[in-house]
Amino acid sequence: MIDEKIGLKIKQIRKGWGLSQIELAERIGISFQQIQKYEKGSTRISVMRLEQISEALGVNITAFLGEGERIPRVSDLALRYTPGGNRLETFQPLNKEEITLLKLFRKTKNRKVREGILKQLRGVIELENRK
């Protein structure tokens, strides 16, 4: 899966440098057979190993991961994580209203006020659910 992709890149970069599996293996301190497994994607690569490999190959570790990746846009996440129902997950990008809420909430230094807001919300929610 992802290990296969990474393995392929390892192979490409290694060959690009004209290194044999043996040479690469020696630089890292493991057997060349294990390198084979990595390149074939038949064993999972740990982050630590990948770091060693990237170092041995003189490339940044992100060279193996970057690909078409990009920083997830808010819209993507919204789509991905607001599935069926109104399951209220904590994990959602903040929408405009919520951002306003946060900014306001942070502006008031008064503990009592903040606690009051929370209490008030709880009350309303209970009321809603009761009906």
Place this chain on the structure above:
Amino acid sequence: MIDEKIGLKIKQIRKGWGLSQIELAERIGISFQQIQKYEKGSTRISVMRLEQISEALGVNITAFLGEGERIPRVSDLALRYTPGGNRLETFQPLNKEEITLLKLFRKTKNRKVREGILKQLRGVIELENRK
């Protein structure tokens, strides 16, 4: 070593979202005890796992690897995304109280209630500043 660093970041980002170890664990289908090990850095993280985790946390996998790089937090993106023009300059991860607030706020479906809360906050803030 590198696993400890990654573990720390996992913890940071997870908490920033107000997720428990249990919730994160469920999202990727492993035990929360294993999450603990990852966060403590006591077991090596495979690239595959890290990818799952980064997806579950809504960040790019490079967020855990980029050493000095800035962590592209989703909540960060969300906040900077604010169309209103007035953005929060430096993002602070959500603290406990704010997470509670958000959860409650999202629980109430009633628009009026939410608007009321905002209005109320504005009032209090104005009051505070006047004194």
Place this chain on the structure above:
DNA sequence: CCCAAAATACCACCACCAGTTGTTAGACTT
């Protein structure tokens, strides 16, 4: 303050797989 419950930390055990060794086969020299 107090108390339940959620969240986290800690421990011991097991199964699997990362890593090893060994063998084979092509590809190239000389």
Place this chain on the structure above:
DNA sequence: AAGTCTAACAACTGGTGGTGGTATTTTGGG
């Protein structure tokens, strides 16, 4: 055709990734 270098594949094993169980801390509402 014999030696060398490289890479693919099989069989084995120890370490550790992953688990369930329990103890401890932290939380937050009354």
